[in-house]
Amino acid sequence: MSLWVDKYRPNSLNKLDYHKDQAAHLRKLVQCGDFPHLLIYGPSGSGKKTRIMCLLRELYGSGVTKLRIEHQSFVTPSKKKLEISTVASNYHIEVNPSDAGIYDRVVIQELLKTVAQSHQLQSAAQRQFKGTYYCFLSFSLQYILVVLTEVDSLTKDAQHALRRTMEKYMATCRLILCCNSTSKVIPAIRSRCLGVRVPAPTVNEIIQVLQATCKKEGLNLPAEFANRIAVHSNRNLRRAMLICEACRVQQYPFSENQEIIEPDWELYLKETARQIIDQQSPKRLFEVRGRLYELLIHCIPSDVIMKGLLKELTSNCDGQLKCEITQLAAAYEHSLQLGQKSIYHLEAFVAKFMAIYKRFLEEGLVEGLNDFF
Amino acid sequence: MQAFLKGSSLSKNDGETSTKQKPSSEDKKRLEPWVEKYRPKCVDDVAYQEEVVAVLKKSLKDLELPNLLFYGPPGTGKTSTILAISKELFGDMYKTRILELNASDERGISVVREKVKTFAQLSASGVRPDGRPCPPFKIVILDEADSMTSAAQAALRRTMEKETRSTRFCLICNYVSRIIEPITSRCAKFRFKPLSNDILEKRLQEICKNEGLKFNETAMKAVLETSEGDMRKAITYLQSAGRLKPDEIINAEDICEIAGVVPEDIITELMKVCNNNSYEKLESAVQNIILEGYSATQVMNQLHDTIVTSDDLKDSQKSVICERLAVCDKRLMDGADEYLQIMDLATVIMAQMCNAS
Ligand SMILES: Nc1ncnc2c1ncn2[C@@H]1O[C@H](COP(=O)(O)OP(=O)(O)OP(=O)(O)O)[C@@H](O)[C@H]1O
Ligand SMILES: Nc1ncnc2c1ncn2[C@@H]1O[C@H](COP(=O)(O)OP(=O)(O)OP(=O)(O)O)[C@@H](O)[C@H]1O
Ligand SMILES: [Mg+2]
Ligand SMILES: [Mg+2]
Numbered sequence: 001m002s003l004w005v006d007k008y009r010p011n012s013l014n015k016l017d018y019h020k021d022q023a024a025h026l027r028k029l030v031q032c033g034d035f036p037h038l039l040i041y042g043p044s045g046s047g048k049k050t051r052i053m054c055l056l057r058e059l060y061g062s063g064v065t066k067l068r069i070e071h072q073s074f075v076t077p078s079k080k081k082l083e084i085s086t087v088a089s090n091y092h093i094e095v096n097p098s099d100a101g102i103y104d105r106v107v108i109q110e111l112l113k114t115v116a117q118s119h120q121l122q123s124a125a126q127r128q129f130k131g132t133y134y135c136f137l138s139f140s141l142q143y144i145l146v147v148l149t150e151v152d153s154l155t156k157d158a159q160h161a162l163r164r165t166m167e168k169y170m171a172t173c174r175l176i177l178c179c180n181s182t183s184k185v186i187p188a189i190r191s192r193c194l195g196v197r198v199p200a201p202t203v204n205e206i207i208q209v210l211q212a213t214c215k216k217e218g219l220n221l222p223a224e225f226a227n228r229i230a231v232h233s234n235r236n237l238r239r240a241m242l243i244c245e246a247c248r249v250q251q252y253p254f255s256e257n258q259e260i261i262e263p264d265w266e267l268y269l270k271e272t273a274r275q276i277i278d279q280q281s282p283k284r285l286f287e288v289r290g291r292l293y294e295l296l297i298h299c300i301p302s303d304v305i306m307k308g309l310l311k312e313l314t315s316n317c318d319g320q321l322k323c324e325i326t327q328l329a330a331a332y333e334h335s336l337q338l339g340q341k342s343i344y345h346l347e348a349f350v351a352k353f354m355a356i357y358k359r360f361l362e363e364g365l366v367e368g369l370n371d372f373f
Numbered sequence: 374m375q376a377f378l379k380g381s382s383l384s385k386n387d388g389e390t391s392t393k394q395k396p397s398s399e400d401k402k403r404l405e406p407w408v409e410k411y412r413p414k415c416v417d418d419v420a421y422q423e424e425v426v427a428v429l430k431k432s433l434k435d436l437e438l439p440n441l442l443f444y445g446p447p448g449t450g451k452t453s454t455i456l457a458i459s460k461e462l463f464g465d466m467y468k469t470r471i472l473e474l475n476a477s478d479e480r481g482i483s484v485v486r487e488k489v490k491t492f493a494q495l496s497a498s499g500v501r502p503d504g505r506p507c508p509p510f511k512i513v514i515l516d517e518a519d520s521m522t523s524a525a526q527a528a529l530r531r532t533m534e535k536e537t538r539s540t541r542f543c544l545i546c547n548y549v550s551r552i553i554e555p556i557t558s559r560c561a562k563f564r565f566k567p568l569s570n571d572i573l574e575k576r577l578q579e580i581c582k583n584e585g586l587k588f589n590e591t592a593m594k595a596v597l598e599t600s601e602g603d604m605r606k607a608i609t610y611l612q613s614a615g616r617l618k619p620d621e622i623i624n625a626e627d628i629c630e631i632a633g634v635v636p637e638d639i640i641t642e643l644m645k646v647c648n649n650n651s652y653e654k655l656e657s658a659v660q661n662i663i664l665e666g667y668s669a670t671q672v673m674n675q676l677h678d679t680i681v682t683s684d685d686l687k688d689s690q691k692s693v694i695c696e697r698l699a700v701c702d703k704r705l706m707d708g709a710d711e712y713l714q715i716m717d718l719a720t721v722i723m724a725q726m727c728n729a730s
Contacts, residue, residue: 025618028619036408036613043663112477160517161520163517164475167452170405171404183668192447198666200665314652319652322652323724326713330709337707
C-alpha cells in the first residue's frame with residue numbers, strides 16, 4: 001500500500017488542485033512544441049515535480065508513466081568510476097546529477113551528450129514508422145526531455161558545462177531544470193531558460209487538498225483539525241499530507257484537538273535548542289555537539305539544522321539579541337557552505353551563541369542587582 | 374571513368390538525401406525555440422556590437438584575423454558572432470577549420486596540449502574547394518573560458534605562441550577577470566555591451582511581425598525593462614508570453630511574472646515591517662517571500678533600488694545598509710541560504726531605520 005502523497009498525486013494538468021491558471025498556461029506553452037528550456041523553481045513540497053510529470057504526460061500521453069530505472073556508469077578524467085541511477089521512459093529521462101557529488105560535471109558532460117546524440121539516431125530510425133509511433137502530438141518524437149533535479153546543488157563547473165549543451169542540442173533535447181533556489185543558478189543558465197515559479201500552496205489550498213484526500217479515503221476530517229495541520233506544515237503540502245496520514249494511524253475518528261505528530265528529528269532539534277538555552281558551558285557544548293552529529297548522520301541538511309536552531313533560540317531572546325543572533329547564523333551558514341565539514345560551523349555558531357547569551361544574562365543580573373539597591 | 378561514375382552516383386545520393394531531409398529539417402526549425410531560430414546567421418545580423426562587427430568585416434576582406442577575446446554578460450551575441458564569422462570565412466569547410474571547445478567538453482591541461490596542438494598543426498590552405506579564397510588558418514574557439522582552470526590557461530598560452538602562424542584563437546567569457554593576464558594581452562579584446570532598449574525593441578518588433586504576434590506597448594516596455602540588455606532573455610520572454618496567452622491581452626504583470634520580478638508591494642511591505650521594529654513580523658514576512666518562491670538575489674536587487682532612492686534614510690544609513698547588501702549578495706553567490714541572508718540584511722535595515730533616528 002502506498003502513502004497518500006503518492007497515491008493521490010494528480011497525474012494530469014487539469015487535475016492539479018491549485019495554481020490552476022499556471023497549469024492552463026503551461027499547457028498552452030507546450031502545445032506549440034517550440035517552447036524553451038524550463039526552470040521550475042519554488043519551495044520544497046510546493047508541487048514542482050508533480051507539475052513536471054503532468055506536463056510530460058500532456059506531451060507524450062501515458063507512455064511517460066512506464067518508467068524504468070537504469071544504472072549508468074561514467075569514468076572521470078582521473079579514471080574514477082561513477083555509478084548514477086536514472087529514471088527514464090521512452091520519452092524522457094530524469095537525473096539528479098548532484099548524486100555524483102563533485103563529479104557532477106562529468107555526468108552532465110557525458111550523459112547529456114550521449115542522450116542528445118543517440119536520440120537523434122533513434123528518431124531518424126523511427127521516422128520510418130511514422131504514424132504508429134506518434135502518440136499525442138505530431139512532433140513528440142523529435143526530441144527527448146531531460147529532467148534535471150536539484151540544479152541548485154550543482155557545482156559551478158557543472159553549470160558551466162550545461163551552457164553550450166543547452167544551445168547546441170536544442171533540436172534533439174529539451175531540458176526541464178528543477179530547483180528550490182534560483183540564486184544558486186548562474187546567470188548564464190537563467191538566461192537560457194523560461195523560469196516558472198511554483199509558490200507554496202496557501203493554508204486554505206492545503207486544507208482543500210487534505211479534505212479531498214480524506215473524502216477519497218472515506219474519512220471525516222474536522223475543519224479545525226485540518227486547519228491546524230495546514231498551519232503546522234508551514235505551507236508544505238507533502239508535509240501536511242504525511243502528518244495527516246500519521247495522525248490517521250494514531251487515532252481515528254479524528255478529534256478537533258488531537259495532537260499533531262511531529263517528526264522525531266524536529267523534536268530532537270527543539271530539545272537540542274532547549275539544552276543550549278538551559279546551560280552555557282564547555283560541558284554542555286560538548287553534549288550539544290554530539291546531538292548535532294546525530295542529526296547530520298540522519299541526513300538532516302545542515303541549513304535546515306541552522307534555521308531550526310535559530311528559530312528556537314531567538315524565541316528565547318530579547319529584541320536586540322535576536323537580530324545579533326540572526327546575523328551570526330547567516331554568517332556561519334555561509335562559511336559552512338564554503339567549508340567541508342558542517343559540524344565545525346554549526347558548533348562554532350552554538351559556542352558563539354552561548355558566549356553572547358551568557359554575557360547577556362550576567363549583565364541582566366548586574367543591572368537587576370543595581371536596580372535592587 | 375570509374376571515378377566519374379562514383380562521383381555522379383555520389384552526387385545523386387546527395388541529391389536524394391537532401392530532398393528527403395528538407396522537410397524534416399524544416400520541421401526541426403519549427404520546433405526550435407525562437408532564440409535559436411533568430412540567432413544571427415552572418416556578422417551583419419549581429420545587433421549593437423558595432424566595434425567588433427567592424428573589425429570582423431574588415432577581416433572578411435583582408436582574410437586576416439587577430440586572436441580574439443570576447444567578454445560580456447549573457448545573451449549579448451558573443452557565441453553567435455564567432456560562429457557567424459567562421460561560417461562566412463570558411464563556408465562549407467567550416468567543420469574542418471574550426472575547433473569549438475566549450476565548457477561541456479573536457480578542457481584540462483592535457484586536452485589543451487594534445488587536442489588543440491594536433492588541430493593547430495594540421496595545414497590549412499588559402500583556397501576553398503570551390504576556388505574562392507579563404508584565410509590560410511584555422512580557428513580554435515574556446516567558449517565559456519571562465520570555467521577553464523588557470524593551469525589549463527597557462528598551457529594554452531604556450532600553444533598560442535607556437536601556433537600563431539596557422540591558428541587563431543578566440544576566447545569567450547562573461548568575466549574577463551577570470552582570464553589570466555598573459556592571455557588577455559595576446560588578444561584583441563572586445564567588450565559585448567548589454568543591448569540598448571531601442572535596439573532590443575527593433576529586433577523584437579521584427580520577430581513579432583514575422584511570427585504574427587501582437588504585443589502592446591506596455592508589455593513591450595516591461596520586456597525591455599526586465600531583460601536588462603540580454604537579447605536572449607528578451608526573446609524568450611517574448612515567445613513565452615505569446616505562447617502562455619495566445620488569445621488574451623498580455624500585460625506588464627504577465628511579463629514580470631515570467632521574468633521572476635518581485636511585485637513592488639511585497640518589497641514595500643518588507644520595508645514597512647523593518648520600520649516596525651518587530652522581529653516576529655519580520656520573520657514571517659521573510660518566510661512568506663521564500664514560500665512564494667521569489668529569488669533572494671532578485672529581492673536584494675529590488676531592495677537596493679528602493680533603498681538608494683529612499684527619502685526616509687540618510688546617506689550614512691544608506692551606506693551601512695548597502696555595505697551589508699554587498700556582503701549578503703556575495704554570500705548568496707557562494708550558495709548560502711536565501712532565508713538567512715535576507716534576514717541578515719533586513720535586521721540591518723531594521724536597526725538603521727529604528728535605532729539611528
Ligand atoms: N496540484 C496538486 N494537487 C494535489 N496534490 C498535490 C499537488 N501538487 C503536489 N501535490 C502533492 O504534494 C506532494 C509534494 O509534491 P512534489 O513532490 O511535486 O513537490 P516538490 O515541489 O517537487 O518538492 P521538493 O522540492 O521537496 O522535491 C506530492 O506527493 C503530491 O501528493
Ligand atoms: N547582438 C545580438 N544581435 C542579435 N541577436 C542576438 C544578439 N545577442 C544575442 N542575440 C540573441 O540571443 C541568443 C543568444 O546569443 P549568444 O549565444 O550569442 O549569447 P552569448 O553572448 O554567447 O551568451 P552567453 O554568455 O550566455 O554564452 C542568440 O541566439 C540571438 O537570438
Ligand atoms: Mg521534488
Ligand atoms: Mg555563449
